[in-house]
Amino acid sequence: MGSKRWRGFPLPILMSLMGENGMAKNITPRAQDFSQWYLDVIRVAGLADYAPVRGCMVVRPTGYSIWEVIQKHFDEGFKETGHVNAYFPLLIPHSFLEKEAQHVEGFAPECAVVTHAGGEELEEPLVVRPTSETVIGHMYSKWVQSWRDLPLLINQWCSVMRWEKRPRLFLRTSEFLWQEGHTAHATRDEAMEETLTMLEVYRRIMVEELALPVVAGEKSEGERFPGADNTFTCEAMMSDKKALQAGTSHFLGQNFAKAFEIAFQDQDGQVQFAWTTSWGVSTRLIGALIMTHADDDGLVLPPHVAPVKVALLPISTDEERLASDLEPKARELVTALEARLGRRSVALDTQYHMRPGDRFFSHLQKGVPLRLELGEREWQEGRVRAVRRDTGEKIDLPWDRLAEEVPAILEQIQQNLYQRALEFRLAHTHDVSSFDQFRSTLEEKGGFLRGYFAGTREDEKAIKEATGATVRCFPLEDQSTGTCFYTGKPGARRALFAKAY
């Protein structure tokens, strides 16, 4: 076996070096070309790659290890609220989609279709799931008979396929990884409570773990999930001031219950249709992390979602010293730190074949929150030099205080990244009270436009065609009403508009 693997060499880092030999990569400045900057950050951090099949992506180990941490946070959030995981089939009969009119209209055009299998043409074409409401609805109708069988609270981690003409890594790919929660309830109120409970689980984890200051709100009619009575969303602002929909929770009413006959006998013996919900987040969140926190040096990861929280680098030109003193001490410190931070959360960098600057850069690019340098000078003084990824701040830490200080510094980094992003969002959110002001503000400043809105679906369409901006949501935190900036109607709800990904 490659000796590397036994030298504590963290594979996420090893992988990310593949074909790059750790040399500093050129990243297009964000101010110069945001789209190219985004792709450069992904490339140099080794997060993902385009697959041979057009529109599909390969999530590389460094990117996937971030997804694993994101999964851990959300999976725990689902289980804490009483949900269980299951697995439903990848292939869905095309006829299932057709049972819900809006659903088939929304998804059929994007489907990949299996027409042959086992060497024969199939009697009915099968679609690769674009989402699983239909097949899960079919199974629920078999599993639900009595009110005792409810609620059904099931989540699935899987990949889905929606054919994409203009692919963009993590944001729009023909196949992407996600989780889809699907629940069935005895009453309308229970289903609505579930819809909002999961929206809050999403909001909390995005805020506390991903350091994304999202706005939770209700979607406008024009932006609802195909087949939903109501859709709720968490909207984030990217560093180019555009909006990104980070997660959605749908109240499906009885639409799918009626289409798939999910019926049950209530406590009075009456047969009723169930009320269902669905909710999902995807690898798109990795795109949100990049476009919220990364900079011109590459990725910047909030410690709570960083697979590798700390990189420790013994540095010396003297191989003897490295072998006899610096590396043994470094291993000792790694062990002490991992006892506090978790297994495999501290990377011992033994890339001695690279220049120190290139070693630093390889961790900068991958967004490792904290770099610890152990050189000759630090060795003499019994300390390490800590360098924060978010601020560049350098801190001298004595060996004996490392295990106490590092977790605290990581928390400061986590909070700083959230505050920075929150202030950016607030600084680029502008109130508008007329459509003229809406247009000029969007043109001159961009960002989120906040105004009272009571327009119809047609009004939404007209505004989008005229400005490129859409209703992102009616924020739940702001229940005030006022005069619609577009129609002049009174009693309009507060809405957030923005150009979005």
Add this chain to the structure above:
Amino acid sequence: MGSKRWRGFPLPILMSLMGENGMAKNITPRAQDFSQWYLDVIRVAGLADYAPVRGCMVVRPTGYSIWEVIQKHFDEGFKETGHVNAYFPLLIPHSFLEKEAQHVEGFAPECAVVTHAGGEELEEPLVVRPTSETVIGHMYSKWVQSWRDLPLLINQWCSVMRWEKRPRLFLRTSEFLWQEGHTAHATRDEAMEETLTMLEVYRRIMVEELALPVVAGEKSEGERFPGADNTFTCEAMMSDKKALQAGTSHFLGQNFAKAFEIAFQDQDGQVQFAWTTSWGVSTRLIGALIMTHADDDGLVLPPHVAPVKVALLPISTDEERLASDLEPKARELVTALEARLGRRSVALDTQYHMRPGDRFFSHLQKGVPLRLELGEREWQEGRVRAVRRDTGEKIDLPWDRLAEEVPAILEQIQQNLYQRALEFRLAHTHDVSSFDQFRSTLEEKGGFLRGYFAGTREDEKAIKEATGATVRCFPLEDQSTGTCFYTGKPGARRALFAKAY
């Protein structure tokens, strides 16, 4: 939200009751009809269901929660040995399969084929991955340039599709969940070491966690993976004395490296092809658990893979007592036990609408290793009545000793299940020294036949046609040689034959 979810009611159990209302299910006795018994155990435990698409399955929450524990054990085993996870695309160009002659011959006939996507016919048909050597080989060829880029040690958790004419839940379904490890190395020795390292990871986890006394060995030429130079396997004996291949590790030589041009510059500047391996286990392991440990009352789970290790049942006809005394005490004990056994590992059974017998049965059927009964009598005496799933043995446990005793009892159950299965395998393994003896022993006794074998691929085929038995493996633990029972050739290796799933 349904109040149920807030009453500590364990959802894996709630789910499994769907449409069954906890009533004792009729299970066909194993001795009467093994195949029907197997399906009945799956049904009453709520492990899986057939999907609307023929040959595909739905892994229900109770079954999936077992898969999650199995995944946890193997994923840790992979990471401890230096592997990282990644995700490669579901769809593979058909032309990729054709690049490796044996591979396409082996898999093309079983493929599901996507011919249309995004409303258009595709220029080239895409297959839903039956396994990912080809697409991963394509990506590796882009990622590997220098010896520094090796080894590549990547694993993927996903589902694969192999069209199945005779489906059988968990054992043979058109889609199944698995992990596939794919590694690339600079030398033949490193690749062979990796192949055997992962075989040992498999063997150890199957033995220590799944309590499956597998035999690790080398496959015969006729049983190799399409495209492999050599295949190694872990073979288990089911309780009907048939063999089940529980996991395989393949040495792929340079076959895929040459087909996909995975080449690198070595330390002397010479360009060389890499050496690759692949290895996988699947949801088939759940079938192995059932057919190894389950009985006529239903599933029996080894504690190390049981999501719910203990079920605690307050029992009284007096609702007042339940509310004021028994259930509060039960919650207290659950908290104390989970502090030792892990979160959500103890199920508080509040199915008070069911008769005690039916409540016991619902846990028996799901294979919960230990049942704790807290009735009026136990309450008076400050104890619980513990009942072992594996032996039915009843043990009185004082409340204050519960947290200490239960983990020890669970370990005894784990060891007992392994020993029982090992003794069964040894008792049904028979030595044979001639083909006549082979035939008669197989007919009269069945089980594993152990004999020296040096036959050709054609001999293997003839033996299979004549008897239905195949070479399961040449056990690694037995390097003795002798005269081939079939060809009479000297210096033959020891082989295990059996009828297999």
